[in-house]
Amino acid sequence: MKKKILGVLLFIALGAWGGETDLSSRFEQCCPLEENPAQGTVARLVIPGDLFDQARHFPSDVRLLDEVGTQWPFFITTPVDRTVSKKRIPQRLNQVFVRGNVSYWEFDLLVPEEAHGFIHNGVEIQTSGRDFVRRVEISRVSDAGDSAQIASGYLIHFPDNRNARSSTISYPSSDTDRLHVRVYARAKNAKESFEIKCVSLLFTDHIIAERETVPATRCSVSGKETDERSQTFILDTGFKNRPVEFITFDVADPAYARSVSVWGRNAGNDAWRRVGGGEIHRLEDDTENTVRIRATDRWLRLEIRKNDDLPLDIQSIQLEALPRILVFEATSTRPARLCFRGWDVPAPAYDLKRRTSEATTRSCPRIGTGPMNLNAQGASPSFFRTHTRLWSAIAVGAVSLLTLWVIIRMMRRPA
Numbered sequence: 001m002k003k004k005i006l007g008v009l010l011f012i013a014l015g016a017w018g019g020e021t022d023l024s025s026r027f028e029q030c031c032p033l034e035e036n037p038a039q040g041t042v043a044r045l046v047i048p049g050d051l052f053d054q055a056r057h058f059p060s061d062v063r064l065l066d067e068v069g070t071q072w073p074f075f076i077t078t079p080v081d082r083t084v085s086k087k088r089i090p091q092r093l094n095q096v097f098v099r100g101n102v103s104y105w106e107f108d109l110l111v112p113e114e115a116h117g118f119i120h121n122g123v124e125i126q127t128s129g130r131d132f133v134r135r136v137e138i139s140r141v142s143d144a145g146d147s148a149q150i151a152s153g154y155l156i157h158f159p160d161n162r163n164a165r166s167s168t169i170s171y172p173s174s175d176t177d178r179l180h181v182r183v184y185a186r187a188k189n190a191k192e193s194f195e196i197k198c199v200s201l202l203f204t205d206h207i208i209a210e211r212e213t214v215p216a217t218r219c220s221v222s223g224k225e226t227d228e229r230s231q232t233f234i235l236d237t238g239f240k241n242r243p244v245e246f247i248t249f250d251v252a253d254p255a256y257a258r259s260v261s262v263w264g265r266n267a268g269n270d271a272w273r274r275v276g277g278g279e280i281h282r283l284e285d286d287t288e289n290t291v292r293i294r295a296t297d298r299w300l301r302l303e304i305r306k307n308d309d310l311p312l313d314i315q316s317i318q319l320e321a322l323p324r325i326l327v328f329e330a331t332s333t334r335p336a337r338l339c340f341r342g343w344d345v346p347a348p349a350y351d352l353k354r355r356t357s358e359a360t361t362r363s364c365p366r367i368g369t370g371p372m373n374l375n376a377q378g379a380s381p382s383f384f385r386t387h388t389r390l391w392s393a394i395a396v397g398a399v400s401l402l403t404l405w406v407i408i409r410m411m412r413r414p415a
Contacts, residue, residue: 022069024377027061027339029054034368037330042356042364045338046212047076047324050372052296053239054341061342064326066334073350074328077361079209086203087124088115090179092196102184105194108141109179111201121173122202123181128195130159133257133283134183136169141178150174153286155183156279158259160305164279166288168202214244214319219299230261231304231311235319237297240266244295246320247302249280251289252313257281259305264297272301280304327352327361338369 037043055061064072088111095107111118123138134155139147151171158164179201185194216235226232237244247262259279263272276293300319304312329352330336 023063023071023342023345024065024069024339024375026342026345027063027065027375028341028343029372030337030339030375031372032335032337032370034370036333036335037365037367039330039333041330042327042352042360043330043367044325044327044361044364045367045369047326048369048372049214049237049242050239051338051340052241052243053298054372056341056343058241058340060347061345062326062338062340063342063345063348064328064336065339066332066336068334070332070334071348072328072331072336073352074326074348075350075353075356076324076326077353078322078324080322081209082207084203084205086118088112088118088120088201090199090201092199095196097194104182104184105196106180106182107196109181109199109201111177116177117175118201118203119173119175120201120203122168122170122204123179124168124198124200124202125155125181125183125196126167126198127155127183128197130157132157132186133281134186135283136184137182138169138171139180140174140176141180142176147180152284154257154281154283156257156281158279158305161259161261161277161279163277163291164259166279166281170204173203209322211246211320212323214242214321216300216317216319218317225301227303229305229307231306231314233302233304233314233317235300235302235317237300237319240298241296242298243321243324244293244297244300244319245322246290246292247300248290248318248320249304249312250315250317251280251282252315253282255282255284256309256312257283258312260291261303261305262291262293262295263301263303264295264299265301266298268299273297275300325361327356327364339375 031048033045051062052058059076064074066072090109090111093108093110095105097103097105109123111120123136125136127134132155136153136155137149138151139149141147151169153169154166155169156164156166181199183194214237216237219234219236221232221234225234247260249260257279258281259277261277262275264275265272275295275297276291278291280289280291281287282289302317304314306312326338
């Protein structure tokens with residue numbers, strides 16, 4: 001009798017622990033693939049925005065299953081900006097302060113002899129002081145001593161926002177060995193103390209990653225959300241946990257420089273948490289209207305610091321995100337669907353990422369997804385189905401205890 005009980009419990013434990021081969025019924029929602037790629041094809045799809053809201057434990061409870069429940073291996077990746085960057089420390093010469101109707105500091109930058117011919121396209125200037133907007137002009141100096149302006153820009157520091165900084169002036173790539181730099185004093189405080197802490201010549205090549213637009217609606221702002229020193233906007237992306245990385249402002253004003261802070265939350269009664277910020281400006285020929293953040297929130301609160309200035313004329317606000325891309329391999333010719341909102345499913349473990357090159361990931365065909373629907377094959381989330389691993393652990397534990405008890409009884413038998 002004991003052996004029969006032991007065998008039954010062992011069978012139950014192993015069956016539960018081994019799990020099902022067809023996981024279709026474990027997912028409450030799904031959306032079909034718009035195309036059926038050929039067997040063995042590596043393809044990709046962009047994770048729909050509402051999946052972040054619907055999934056219980058993204059990406060653990062997401063699967064690609066064909067119509068008979070066979071899993072297709074996949075991994076999730078995010079495109080990133082790629083930057084090639086080099087830096088040289090130039091020699092700084094002839095620094096003087098020129099006083100007049102418009103006062104400025106000027107100095108020359110000389111590329112070190114061992115770096116002659118170095119291609120550069122920017123100057124990074126770290127200075128003393130705080131709460132400033134300083135205009136900078138950069139000129140190329142020829143061997144004969146003639147100079148020609150090649151760029152202008154602004155050094156910006158807003159003390160109320162750690163992300164609202166600008167210290168680099170960019171210009172077209174050049175191999176000149178000498179530059180002339182002018183940094184203009186602020187009109188409000190022309191006698192400010194000023195010290196150049198560090199100057200670097202930079203070569204930077206940015207390769208911008210693809211982005212997707214995140215639709216959002218502007219919400220009304222209650223009195224408790226406003227601050228008389230700031231313009232406040234609240235945007236609703238429509239989905240909880242929706243990633244957002246970029247905010248771009250379309251501003252009608254001809255000249256401005258403002259600090260921007262961004263806060264996010266997933267529910268109306270949650271506390272706001274800071275998700276990033278930066279600065280936006282339009283100053284003569286220099287414009288920057290995009291702020292980078294790291295948010296995974298349905299609601300975003302944007303505060304544009306104005307202090308005593310007039311509010312900006314904001315024409316529109318656009319949200320963008322780096323798409324979350326699911327790269328998969330079709331292992332059958334049967335129609336497949338993206339299943340999610342599963343219960344009691346372990347995180348998937350496939351080797352597809354290890355055996356797929358970056359070039360293949362970037363160039364593989366993109367497959368669209370259809371509308372999200374309830375999974376017709378989904379079973380009701382009963383207590384037994386939603387806690388399979390718990391029952392497995394109980395069964396294995398019971399078998400272990402029974403085995404130990406049988407062994408002890410056998411050892412106690414008289415010889």
